[in-house]
Amino acid sequence: MLVIVLTKGVPARTTQAAQVGGVLNREAMELVLNPHDAKAVEAADYVKRRVGGKTVALSMGPDTKLVPLMKPLYASEVSGVDEEYVLSDRKMAGGDTLATSYAVALGVRKVVERHTKAIEELEEMIKKAGYSEAVKAKAKELYAANLLSNRVYSDLPSVRGTIVSRFLSGDATSSGAVQELEAEKARVSRFIVLAGTKTTDGETGSVGPQVAEGLSELLGVVVPHATYVEDFDVDPSASTVDSRRMIGYLSQKLEMRLPALLTVAAEYRPRSPPAAGMKEVRANSYRGKVYQPFKWTAEDIGADPKKIGLVNSPTIVGTGIDIGKPPVQKSVGSTQVFLKAVEKTEFEGKAYGPYSRGDVAADVPEGLVARLRADGSVGVFDVPMLAEELTA
Amino acid sequence: MSDDSKGVWVYLQHDSAGLTVPSLELIAAGRSVADKLGQELVGVILGSGLDKMADAAVQRGADRVILVDSQDLETYLNLAYADAIYSLVKERKPYVLLITANEVGKDIAGRVAYRVPTGLATDNVQLAVEDYSNPVLGQFKDLLIQVRPDFGTRLARIYTPRHRPQMATVRPGSFTPLEPDPKRKGKVEKVPFKAPGYPAKVTEVVELPPPTPDLAGADVVISLGLGVLKDRSGSPKDPRDAYRLALDLKSAFETRGMKAEIGATRALIYAELKELEGIIGKNNQVGQTGATVKPKVYVAAGISGALQHRVGMQNSTKIVAINTDPGAPIFKIAHYPVVGDLYEELPKLAEAVRRGAIAG
Ligand SMILES: Cc1cc2nc3c(=O)[nH]c(=O)nc-3n(C[C@H](O)[C@H](O)[C@H](O)COP(=O)(O)OP(=O)(O)OC[C@H]3O[C@@H](n4cnc5c(N)ncnc54)[C@H](O)[C@@H]3O)c2cc1C
Numbered sequence: 028m029l030v031i032v033l034t035k036g037v038p039a040r041t042t043q044a045a046q047v048g049g050v051l052n053r054e055a056m057e058l059v060l061n062p063h064d065a066k067a068v069e070a071a072d073y074v075k076r077r078v079g080g081k082t083v084a085l086s087m088g089p090d091t092k093l094v095p096l097m098k099p100l101y102a103s104e105v106s107g108v109d110e111e112y113v114l115s116d117r118k119m120a121g122g123d124t125l126a127t128s129y130a131v132a133l134g135v136r137k138v139v140e141r142h143t144k145a146i147e148e149l150e151e152m153i154k155k156a157g158y159s160e161a162v163k164a165k166a167k168e169l170y171a172a173n174l175l176s177n178r179v180y181s182d183l184p185s186v187r188g189t190i191v192s193r194f195l196s197g198d199a200t201s202s203g204a205v206q207e208l209e210a211e212k213a214r215v216s217r218f219i220v221l222a223g224t225k226t227t228d229g230e231t232g233s234v235g236p237q238v239a240e241g242l243s244e245l246l247g248v249v250v251p252h253a254t255y256v257e258d259f260d261v262d263p264s265a266s267t268v269d270s271r272r273m274i275g276y277l278s279q280k281l282e283m284r285l286p287a288l289l290t291v292a293a294e295y296r297p298r299s300p301p302a303a304g305m306k307e308v309r310a311n312s313y314r315g316k317v318y319q320p321f322k323w324t325a326e327d328i329g330a331d332p333k334k335i336g337l338v339n340s341p342t343i344v345g346t347g348i349d350i351g352k353p354p355v356q357k358s359v360g361s362t363q364v365f366l367k368a369v370e371k372t373e374f375e376g377k378a379y380g381p382y383s384r385g386d387v388a389a390d391v392p393e394g395l396v397a398r399l400r401a402d403g404s405v406g407v408f409d410v411p412m413l414a415e416e417l418t419a
Numbered sequence: 420m421s422d423d424s425k426g427v428w429v430y431l432q433h434d435s436a437g438l439t440v441p442s443l444e445l446i447a448a449g450r451s452v453a454d455k456l457g458q459e460l461v462g463v464i465l466g467s468g469l470d471k472m473a474d475a476a477v478q479r480g481a482d483r484v485i486l487v488d489s490q491d492l493e494t495y496l497n498l499a500y501a502d503a504i505y506s507l508v509k510e511r512k513p514y515v516l517l518i519t520a521n522e523v524g525k526d527i528a529g530r531v532a533y534r535v536p537t538g539l540a541t542d543n544v545q546l547a548v549e550d551y552s553n554p555v556l557g558q559f560k561d562l563l564i565q566v567r568p569d570f571g572t573r574l575a576r577i578y579t580p581r582h583r584p585q586m587a588t589v590r591p592g593s594f595t596p597l598e599p600d601p602k603r604k605g606k607v608e609k610v611p612f613k614a615p616g617y618p619a620k621v622t623e624v625v626e627l628p629p630p631t632p633d634l635a636g637a638d639v640v641i642s643l644g645l646g647v648l649k650d651r652s653g654s655p656k657d658p659r660d661a662y663r664l665a666l667d668l669k670s671a672f673e674t675r676g677m678k679a680e681i682g683a684t685r686a687l688i689y690a691e692l693k694e695l696e697g698i699i700g701k702n703n704q705v706g707q708t709g710a711t712v713k714p715k716v717y718v719a720a721g722i723s724g725a726l727q728h729r730v731g732m733q734n735s736t737k738i739v740a741i742n743t744d745p746g747a748p749i750f751k752i753a754h755y756p757v758v759g760d761l762y763e764e765l766p767k768l769a770e771a772v773r774r775g776a777i778a779g
């Protein structure tokens with residue numbers, strides 16, 4: 028099973044975010060992996076141990092920055108990710124959630140396609156070359172590239188009766204082998220995408236659901252999603268996922284057919300995978316790790332140039348604004364306020380008031396304040412008056 | 420973009436008690452936008468057996484209510500809800516679509532926006548209508564200005580000039596519901612919905628008690644920040660003492676019939692102090708990544724007033740700030756600045772609040 032984790036590089040310190048016209052300049056900043064993605068990585072590892080397969084980390088941003096950030100994921104708990112992909116292209120920079128989700132969905136599709144294409148290549152070879160060394164060589168090559176599961180071909184001594192070995196030994200006919208490979212292709216198409224609930228820079232939480240929608244459009248099947256997943260499991264045949272999530276005060280259980288996308292909440296704790304079914308887990312697994320991250324451009328993933336990057340993003344970030352007007356303030360221990368109601372008063376030929384208790388004596392001339400202080404009408408705002416106003 | 424798009428739409432959520440408070444806030448938000456545009460405010464309600472909801476929406480400010488009433492919407496399923504909203508939007512082309520920025524709103528909004536396609540500005544705390552011009556894109560009249568917390572510095576204005584509807588999610592607590600007006604009249608229409616088969620199904624729904632503390636429902640929120648670590652002279656303090664003082668102030672307000680709760684800054688929560696374990700946690704957090712509150716009284720004790728904190732509490736009616744640093748940014752938005760040590764000022768305030776109860 029293909030387990031695809033979305034990870035993002037975010038500014039190490041949001042306060043020092045380098046911005047150009049409201050858009051983060053990721054090339055100029057120190058980046059870290061989005062802390063909310065850690066749970067998605069844990070969840071991916073669980074799925075791999077539960078049903079077998081391989082975990083793939085997919086990220087978008089400048090590859091020179093991201094590759095070093097993603098390196099530690101190869102060694103993350105428990106078994107680490109197996110492959111890494113970076114969508115890196117200036118043309119995709121500065122995209123809003125719509126443009127970003129489109130590109131990420133294309134990236135996911137391409138990861139899946141690499142695997143279905145490998146199976147198709149093998150099918151072609153079987154149809155064309157029949158029982159021959161060429162089939163074996165092709166299978167070996169694709170297996171080495173980490174593109175075929177142990178079910179199809181394996182060099183592990185513990186794995187017997189792969190599709191290719193049964194075909195080569197004559198136990199399976201060519202049409203039988205092709206049929207089995209078609210079933211394997213269907214398995215590859217039942218992938219799972221895992222993401223954090225949100226990122227610490229954008230904080231939108233929109234990308235997960237939007238990637239699911241993007242995949243639905245690209246693949247022509249509805250790819251369901253569940254957000255804020257606290258617990259989930261994949262069924263042993265790797266065709267459905269059962270999730271539990273909190274929506275408001277409701278705890279909802281959602282059963283989704285794969286392919287599906289989950290955003291994983293901070294509350295998630297991986298289960299312990301059952302010990303049974305190890306044979307199936309092994310069959311679903313791949314050769315191992317590919318330590319050389321793949322770098323793909325917009326063209327590589329087949330992006331429509333009109334749908335990516337800053338200029339094609341529907342939303343535009345405008346000028347910032349400072350919040351809140353300073354309120355009328357009463358400082359405890361310093362602001363002069365009226366301690367009692369005072370009728371309209373004449374002072375040096377001008378009328379002032381009337382005032383009520385608590386009014387700030389701000390635009391009252393000093394001479395008048397002195398007089399009002401003397402008769403106890405004005406005084407310093409204190410804690411008891413504060414308490415009085417708060418409970419009024 | 421089609422310029423014939425018209426109408427301000429609000430997607431209204433409800434529970435067994437009727438329209439939710441954030442939905443009433445959303446109507447108020449939509450009302451202000453619709454008035455500025457001179458357009459109709461349309462409430463969209465999804466579910467089954469919705470007849471009662473329509474009147475409430477009208478009384479709170481909607482001009483028209485669309486009830487998508489269907490057995491297929493009885494249980495919340497994101498795919499079905501997104502489909503129902505999307506098909507209405509596609510058919511009727513609203514100018515603006517507002518959705519509450521909670522788990523449900525965020526579950527649906529992204530999918531709908533992608534499908535339209537249009538932009539989605541999330542977590543807005545203010546909305547406005549203004550003309551907008553951009554050297555590349557040109558002039559736009561009467562755009563929705565979506566105001567949301569920025570990457571960490573300020574609030575940002577977000578525009579969606581070329582796509583319709585302009586879609587935004589609005590943070591709960593950012594607008595005040597309008598008083599119900601039983602005489603208000605509005606149009607109500609019912610729209611059917613038939614769900615196609617989905618590769619997803621809800622297998623269980625359990626209602627859990629609301630989280631404690633109920634920050635959003637409190638009259639008074641007393642929040643603590645990292646200032647609890649040291650007193651005025653700089654000597655270390657046990658943060659539990661500050662917590663006790665806050666609890667004492669809470670009970671003082673409660674003697675005055677005001678429901679009070681304890682809040683905290685993210686910095687205090689993330690400091691993961693051993694002493695506060697199990698006492699103050701994520702549920703206490705006020706701010707951009709915590710709760711948005713607007714109680715009658717907000718007491719900020721030992722809180723610097725970072726923007727991410729302010730966006731969660733700046734709409735409180737009366738803000739008291741206790742801080743040893745006269746230059747702390749929190750004082751810019753406080754109605755009642757108290758320059759001083761929280762360890763001295765909190766007990767004084769508690770005593771004065773209690774005393775008032777006796778005097779009054
Ligand atoms: C993406 C993002 C999201 C965030 N979300 C949130 C959020 O939701 N909520 C939130 O609160 N923060 C949030 N933050 C963190 C925020 O930026 C600040 O770091 C945080 O609010 C600061 O907390 P503080 O005021 O407790 O600490 P400080 O900034 O350290 O302030 C402590 C204050 O206490 C004062 N003080 C010290 N001793 C005393 C004393 N004895 N008596 C009185 N005053 C004293 C000091 O003068 C100082 O002003 C977020 C940050 C980011 C980057």
